[in-house]
Amino acid sequence: MNESQHVAPGAWSPLAVPMFRAMWLAILGSNIGTWMHDVAAAWMMAEATDSPLWVAAVQSATTLPVVFLALLAGALADIVDRRRYLLWTQAWMCGIAALLAALAWSGMLQPWSLLALTFALGCGAAMAMPAQAATTSELVSRDLLPPAVALSSISMNIARSVGPALGGVVVAQAGPPWAFAFNAVSFAGMLAVLWVWKRPPDAGRLPREHVGDALRAGLRYAAQATVFRAVLARAASFFFFASALPALLPTLVRRDLGGEAATYGALLGCIGVGALAGALLLPRLRARMDRDRMVLFACLLQAACIAATAALTDPTLLGAVMLLNGASWITVLSSFQIAAQTSVPQWVRARALSLYIVIFALGMGAGSLGWGALAQHASLRVALLAAAVATALAAVWALRFRLAAVESLDVAASAHWPQPVVAEEPEGERGPVLVTVEYRVDASDRDAFLDLMAQLGRSRRRDGAVQWNVLEDVASPGTHLEYFVVASWLEHLRQHDRVTGDERRLQEGIRALQAAGHVPVVRHFVGGPAVAAATRAHRDI
Numbered sequence: 398m399n400e401s402q403h404v405a406p407g408a409w410s411p412l413a414v415p416m417f418r419a420m421w422l423a424i425l426g427s428n429i430g431t432w433m434h435d436v437a438a439a440w441m442m443a444e445a446t447d448s449p450l451w452v453a454a455v456q457s458a459t460t461l462p463v464v465f466l467a468l469l470a471g472a473l474a475d476i477v478d479r480r481r482y483l484l485w486t487q488a489w490m491c492g493i494a495a496l497l498a499a500l501a502w503s504g505m506l507q508p509w510s511l512l513a514l515t516f517a518l519g520c521g522a523a524m525a526m527p528a529q530a531a532t533t534s535e536l537v538s539r540d541l542l543p544p545a546v547a548l549s550s551i552s553m554n555i556a557r558s559v560g561p562a563l564g565g566v567v568v569a570q571a572g573p574p575w576a577f578a579f580n581a582v583s584f585a586g587m588l589a590v591l592w593v594w595k596r597p598p599d600a601g602r603l604p605r606e607h608v609g610d611a612l613r614a615g616l617r618y619a620a621q622a623t624v625f626r627a628v629l630a631r632a633a634s635f636f637f638f639a640s641a642l643p644a645l646l647p648t649l650v651r652r653d654l655g656g657e658a659a660t661y662g663a664l665l666g667c668i669g670v671g672a673l674a675g676a677l678l679l680p681r682l683r684a685r686m687d688r689d690r691m692v693l694f695a696c697l698l699q700a701a702c703i704a705a706t707a708a709l710t711d712p713t714l715l716g717a718v719m720l721l722n723g724a725s726w727i728t729v730l731s732s733f734q735i736a737a738q739t740s741v742p743q744w745v746r747a748r749a750l751s752l753y754i755v756i757f758a759l760g761m762g763a764g765s766l767g768w769g770a771l772a773q774h775a776s777l778r779v780a781l782l783a784a785a786v787a788t789a790l791a792a793v794w795a796l797r798f799r800l801a802a803v804e805s806l807d808v809a810a811s812a813h814w815p816q817p818v819v820a821e822e823p824e825g826e827r828g829p830v831l832v833t834v835e836y837r838v839d840a841s842d843r844d845a846f847l848d849l850m851a852q853l854g855r856s857r858r859r860d861g862a863v864q865w866n867v868l869e870d871v872a873s874p875g876t877h878l879e880y881f882v883v884a885s886w887l888e889h890l891r892q893h894d895r896v897t898g899d900e901r902r903l904q905e906g907i908r909a910l911q912a913a914g915h916v917p918v919v920r921h922f923v924g925g926p927a928v929a930a931a932t933r934a935h936r937d938i
Contacts, residue, residue, distance in 0.1 A: 409544070409548070410541055410544055411536075411537045411541045411544055411545040411548055412548065414536060414537055414541070416536050416594060417533075417536040417537050417545065419590050419593075419594075420532070420536060420590055420594070421548060421549070421552055422590075423586050423587045423589070423590040423591075424529070424549070424552055424587070425552045425555060425556055426583045426586045426587075427583045427584060427586065427587050428552060428553055428555075428556030428560065429556045429559055429560040429563065429579075429583060430494070430560070430579050430580035430581075430582070430583030430584065431522075431556070431560070431580060431583075432556055432559075432560025432561050432563075432564055432665070432669075433560050433561075433563060433564035433567060433576040433579050433580055434494065434497075434515075434518070434564075434576060434577060434580040435455075435456075435459065435560075435561075435564070436560070436561050436564030436565055436568060436576065436658065436661065436662050436665065437564055437567075437568050437573035437576035437577060438455050438511060438515055438573075439452055439455050439456070439647040439661075440568055440573065440647065440651075440658045440661065441501075441506070441511060441573050442454075442455050442508060442511060442512075442647075443647050443648060443651050444651075445507075445508050445511075446508055448773065449645065449648045449769050449772040449773045449777065450766075450769045450770055450772075450773045451508060452644075452647050452648050452769070453644040453645065453648075453765045453766060453768065453769025453772075454512060454765075454766065454769070455511070455512065455515060456640075456643065456644050456761065456762070456765040457762040457763075457765045457766050458512045458513075458515040458516040458519055459515055459516075459518070459519040459522070459762075460519065460757075460758040460759075460761045460762035460765070461516075461519065461758065461759075461762040461763075462516060462519035462520040462522070462523040462758075463519065463522070463523040463526065463754055463755060463757070463758030463759075463762075464755055464758050464759045464762060465523070466520060466523040466524055467523050467526060467527060467751040467752075467754045467755045467758065468612060468615070468616075468748070468751050468752065468755060469524075469608070469612070470523060470524040470525070470526065470527045470528065470747075470751055471527035471615060471747045471748035471749070471750060471751025471752070471754075472608050472611035472612045472615060472747075472748055472751075473524075473528070473608065473611075474527045474528035474531055474747035474748075474751075475531070475606075475611055475615070475744070475745065475746070475747045475748055476605045476606050476607075476608065476611050477605070478596070479528045479531070479532055479535070479596065480591055480594055480596040482528055483525060483528050483529060483532070483587075483591050484588065484591050484592070486521050486524045486525035486528075487521075487525065487584050487587045487588045487591065488584075488588060489520075489521040489524075490518055490521035490522065490525070490584045491581050491584035491585055491588065493514055493517045493518045493521060494518065494577055494578075494580040494581035494584060495577075495578070495581040496514060497511075497514050497515075497518075497577040497580075497581075498574050498575075498577035498578040498580075498581060500514075501572070501573050501574035501577055502574040523754075523758070526750075526751070526754050527747040527748070527750050527751040527754060528747060530549075530738070530747070530750045530754075531746045531747035531750060533545050533546060533549060533738075534738075534743060534746065535596070542738070542739070546731075546734060546735050546738050546739075547676070547679070547731060547735065549734075550676055550727060550730065550731040550734060551673065551676045551677075553672075555669070555673055556669070559666070559669065560665075560669070561661075561662045561663075561664075561665025561666050561668070561669060562662045562663055562665070562666030562669075563662070564576050564662050564665075565658045565659045565660070565661055565662015565663060565665070565666075566659060566662065567579070568658040568659075568662070569657060569658045569659040569662075604825065604887065606891075610888075611748065612748075614745065614748070614861065615745055615748030615749065615751070615752070616752075617858065617859065617861075618741070618745045618748070618749065618859045618860075619748075619749060619752050620858075621855045621856075621858045621859040622740065622741065622749075622859060623802075623855070624736075624740045624802045624803055624806060625737065625740045625741055625749060626798075627798035627799060627800060627802070628733060628736045628737050628740060628753065628798075628800065628803075629752060629753060629756050630795065630798040631692065631733065631795050631798050631800060632733050632753060632756045632757060632760070633756050633759075633760060634791040634792070634794060634795040635696060635699075635729055635733075635760070635788070635791065635792070635795070636756065636757055636759075636760025636761050636764065637759075637760040637761075637763060637764040637767075638764065638784050638787040638788040638791055639696075639699050639703070639726070639729075639760075639764075639784075639788055640760060640761045640762075640764030640765050640768065641703060641764065641765075641768040641780060641781055641783075641784030641785075642702070642703050642706055642722065642781070642784070643761075643765075644764065644765035644768050644769055645768060645769065645772055645777055645780060645781060646661070646664065646665075646706070647661055648772070648777060649706070649777050649781075650664065650712075652777075653710065653777060654710060654712060654715075656712060660712055663712075663716065664712070664715060664716060664719050665719075667716045667717075667719035667720050667723065668719045668720075668722055668723035668726070669723060670720060670723060671719060671720035671721060671722060671723025671724040671726075671727075672723035672724065672726055672727035673723075673727075674720070674723075674724055675723060675724030675725070675726075675727040675728050676727050676731060678724075679727070679728060679731060682728070687801050688732055688736070688800045688801050688803070688804070689796065689799055689800050689801055691728060691732065692728070692729055692732050692733075692792075692800065693792055693793075693796060694728075695724075695725040695726075695728035695729045695732075696725070696729060696788060696789070696791070696792030696795075697789055697792055698721060698724075698725035699722065699725040699726060699729065699788055700785045700786070700788035700789035700792070701721075701785070702718050702719075702721050702722035702725065703722075703781055703784050703785040703788060704781070704782060704785035704786075705718045706718060706722075706781055707777070707778045707781035707782045707785065708778075732800065733753070734753075735803075736800050736803045737749065737750060737753040738750070739803055739806065739808070740803045740806055740808065741808060742808040742809070742810065742895065742897050743808075743809075743810065744810075744894065744895050745895075768780045768781075768784055771783065806899060807897060807898030807899045807902070808897045808898070808899065809897060809898050810894065810895070810896070810897060811896050811897055811898045811900065811901040812894075812896075813896065813901045813904075814892075814893045814896055816890075816893065817889075817890075817893075817921055819921070823886040823923045823925075824886065824925075825885065825886055825887035825890075826885050826886070826887060827885060827886050827923055827924065827925040828883070828884050828885035828886055828888070828923065828924050828925065829863075829882050829883065829884055829885070829924045830882065830883045830884075830885065830886055830888070830889045830921060830922070830923050830924070831880060831881075831882050831921070831922040831923075831924075832880065832881055832882075832883070832889065832919065832920070832921055832922075833878055833879065833880045833919070833920045833922070834878070834879040834880075834917050834918070834919050835876065835877070835878055835879075835917060835918045836876070836877045836878075836879065836907070836911060836915075836917050837875055837876050837877075837911060837912040837915040838875050838877060838910055838911065838912060839875060839912050840874070840875060842910045843875070845910060846877070846907065846910045847867070849903060849906050849907050849910070850867045850877075850879065850907065852903055853879075853900075853903055853904070853907065854866075854867070854881075856896075856900050856903065857881045857892075860891075860892045860895040860896065860900075861883050861884075861888050861889070861891060861892045861895070862881035862882060862883055862892075863882055863883065863884060864880075864881060864882040865879075865880070865881040865882075866879075866880060866881075867879045867880075868880075875912065886923055889921070
């Protein structure tokens with residue numbers, strides 16, 4: 398982090414940070430290898446079965462593991478050393494890719510074993526994704542985070558430009574085993590970069606959360622995070638329907654167009670080139686229109702591309718459509734990724750990103766199977782046209798979930814709560830803990846106060862409260878008592894570390910509404926064995 402402090406913010410500035418640059422290049426190589434694997438696996442399955450459902454199942458085998466494992470992976474990525482964790486996941490994927498290459502060379506790779514090993518590779522990717530995404534904020538300073546996230550999208554789409562085309566050429570000229578072997582080498586490159594990364598040890602003063610507690614905390618946060626939920630809703634409304642094109646394209650090329658692996662790879666390369674061009678144009682687009690309108694236009698363009706794919710039979714024209722498809726895809730994907738990254742604080746970022754990844758994978762995996770099944774029982778053209786109409790309708794429906802609110806959030810840790818003042822420090826696991834805050838509000842400010850308290854209640858629940866409410870003293874109108882319950886003393890101490898700049902401003906607004914001369918009074922009550930002395934009131938909120 399320190400080496401990036403003096404780098405001026407800009408679209409390419411994060412690449413001036415040596416460790417980010419090395420990681421970016423390694424991820425680029427790994428993404429190229431993954432695309433080469435996808436081309437080789439899809440083409441092998443198309444040659445072996447000629448079934449749209451089986452070919453679509455290859456994409457599902459890659460993405461569905463994320464649905465089952467990403468939440469666990471996100472919790473682990475937030476509570477363990479991310480460098481060691483990523484070393485293990487990359488070693489797993491390197492081994493699986495090498496096994497795929499060996500079986501393909503020996504002629505022992507059958508449809509079921511291809512699916513099984515692709516699923517195993519997807520499991521490794523699912524376990525690595527949240528940690529890899531959350532690592533970005535460790536490699537660059539906060540002001541460089543937005544361009545760093547955008548560069549990650551550019552890396553993915555450079556790979557999408559090069560990987561499929563390279564994979565198509567390798568499969569056509571040398572065979573699928575060589576594509577699988579390149580993928581194994583790309584994971585070895587990631588291992589090398591992670592090995593030399595000198596990640597600072599975690600400086601947290603509190604013990605690590607247990608995995609189960611971390612999972613519950615992440616889900617609880619997402620349930621109360623309005624803006625982040627909007628990102629998930631928009632993602633869910635897009636990926637399921639937009640998955641039709643990548644899922645059905647291999648069969649369309651081979652069966653309807655009579656093309657070869659090189660043709661399929663070239664069309665995927667066109668998608669990548671369009672995505673790269675779109676990523677470079679995104680800063681200008683963001684300057685001219687708000688995020689929600691930009692995503693709407695991109696979704697409608699995606700729907701038009703899917704419909705055009707159903708209607709066209711000329712590979713050259715399809716290549717032009719794939720360019721537009723790539724540009725619209727990166728506009729949507731980059732907007733969602735940046736919104737997901739910047740709408741949550743650091744302490745829960747990997748878990749939140751894992752939820753986003755689950756939505757992405759579930760949409761792509763289930764959508765691929767669904768559109769593949771429709772294509773098998775009706776036709777490819779019918780499935781693509783149905784997906785195009787559904788994508789457009791979903792884009793209009795999703796307008797109710799606004800992404801623009803992300804831009805006004807301040808989720809940086811504020812550290813404005815002083816540590817509780819106690820007569821004797823309770824044991825960390827002791828609980829439950831009841832925290833009360835007494836307020837006094839004039840009658841003229843009551844409605845404004847209660848509106849702010851409703852927002853504060855969501856904040857308390859996001860940060861760990863299992864119960865929350867605010868009550869008014871019937872004998873003394875204007876005297877309000879807020880209370881919230883957390884599971885243990887240790888969990889309450891974690892609340893102190895989790896409060897953000899937005900929550901600080903919210904609490905300052907509540908303080909400003911207090912009656913003249915009154916300051917909110919805070920008390921802590923701890924369950925379990927009797928304390929040696931009563932917990933003293935203090936003013937930490």
